[in-house]
Amino acid sequence: MNRLADVIDGVEQRRKTIEVYATDPEDAADVEAQFATRNVRVVKERLPPIEAGFVLVRDADDRFARAMSLDAFRRLLSPEVRLPWKLTKTDTESADVFDFLQNTVFTSYDRRQMLAATREIEERAWRVDGGTLYVGFQNTDALAAQTSVYGRFARDSGVTVRVFVEDDPVANIVDVDVDVDVIVDDGGEIGEYWFLVFDGDGNDLQKCALLAEERSPGRYYGFWTYDPWTVDDVVSHLRSHYGVE
Amino acid sequence: MDGNAEDIDAEVLRSLAESDRAEESFRVLAEPRVRDVLRYLFEHSKVYLDRLADVVAGLEATRTDAVVEGIDRETVRVLLYHSVLPRLDAAGFVDFDPERKVVTEADVPPAVYAALGVTGE
Numbered sequence: 456m457n458r459l460a461d462v463i464d465g466v467e468q469r470r471k472t473i474e475v476y477a478t479d480p481e482d483a484a485d486v487e488a489q490f491a492t493r494n495v496r497v498v499k500e501r502l503p504p505i506e507a508g509f510v511l512v513r514d515a516d517d518r519f520a521r522a523m524s525l526d527a528f529r530r531l532l533s534p535e536v537r538l539p540w541k542l543t544k545t546d547t548e549s550a551d552v553f554d555f556l557q558n559t560v561f562t563s564y565d566r567r568q569m570l571a572a573t574r575e576i577e578e579r580a581w582r583v584d585g586g587t588l589y590v591g592f593q594n595t596d597a598l599a600a601q602t603s604v605y606g607r608f609a610r611d612s613g614v615t616v617r618v619f620v621e622d623d624p625v626a627n628i629v630d631v632d633v634d635v636d637v638i639v640d641d642g643g644e645i646g647e648y649w650f651l652v653f654d655g656d657g658n659d660l661q662k663c664a665l666l667a668e669e670r671s672p673g674r675y676y677g678f679w680t681y682d683p684w685t686v687d688d689v690v691s692h693l694r695s696h697y698g699v700e
Numbered sequence: 701m702d703g704n705a706e707d708i709d710a711e712v713l714r715s716l717a718e719s720d721r722a723e724e725s726f727r728v729l730a731e732p733r734v735r736d737v738l739r740y741l742f743e744h745s746k747v748y749l750d751r752l753a754d755v756v757a758g759l760e761a762t763r764t765d766a767v768v769e770g771i772d773r774e775t776v777r778v779l780l781y782h783s784v785l786p787r788l789d790a791a792g793f794v795d796f797d798p799e800r801k802v803v804t805e806a807d808v809p810p811a812v813y814a815a816l817g818v819t820g821e
Binding site: 474476501502503504505506507508509510511518519520521522523524525526527554555 | 736
């Protein structure tokens with residue numbers, strides 16, 4: 456693959472259906488707004504008035520993949536953002552919920568939603584305590600905001616952090632924590648993408664990635680995945696294209 | 701809503717007790733999965749087993765507030781096929797065709813639907 460755009464295209468090809476079962480099918484309107492793309496078909500089904508609603512995801516082969524309550528799904532779309540080392544008792548639950556929508560392209564995530572997804576990837580890296588985390592920030596301001604998180608990774612964990620940022624001759628990169636490796640890209644794709652890729656320290660079961668393109672200001676189009684082949688593809692691209700390890 | 705204990709109006713319970721097949725009605729109403737099946741049939745008088753398994757699995761997700769995976773849904777499907785639907789068929793509430801895997805609403809007493817909360821009675 457040649458570009459990060461190709462990775463998103465690849466995921467878009469894997470069609471999914473999200474069925475929203477609710478007493479009022481208009482409850483699906485927010486789901487449709489967030490997910491209806493060529494990757495995802497949103498279908499609305501009615502339930503008798505006494506039932507609480509739920510969301511069901513089908514794979515490309517149209518089989519039942521998983522289901523969750525509509526309330527839980529809404530919480531997934533409006534997550535709390537916390538620090539990766541502040542692990543809570545609800546770890547497993549949040550991983551299940553995050554897993555619910557893997558490989559499902561979202562169309563207009565805002566920064567808060569992106570940060571929450573970012574934390575899921577960081578938490579996994581923090582728990583594994585090894586391997587490499589590749590992080591792409593579109594610009595130095597975005598990097599500066601997260602620099603304390605990655606500085607802590609570099610000092611307090613076995614995770615190697617490699618940060619990619621678009622070149623900005625005016626901005627002051629020395630504000631970045633000295634323990635973090637920064638790779639500067641001169642006017643290529645890095646300026647358009649927000650990504651985190653964790654190589655699982657070589658373990659396929661721990662590989663994960665978040666990749667999104669800023670298609671309009673503050674709005675992101677992308678996906679997250681636990682699929683090891685997709686993660687390997689992105690890691691190879693970053694390593695070969697940018698000459699890093 | 702707690703899947704095991706639902707509020708049923710006293711009047712409705714009284715009509716149910718006085719209805720035909722009261723004993724079978726009380727038995728079937730005791731189980732959440734049975735209630736799910738009957739409520740769904742109230743609005744969809746014919747449904748295939750696969751769709752019913754999807755719906756019942758989804759409704760369980762709303763009760764447990766957890767993610768229901770494919771394997772849980774398979775368990776639901778097996779229980780519907782081998783236990784729930786044959787019993788409802790034997791009680792006369794539905795017609796279940798195990799070969800074609802389709803369920804049709806047969807004869808559910810109005811008092812049962814009232815107890816399930818799907819009608820205004």
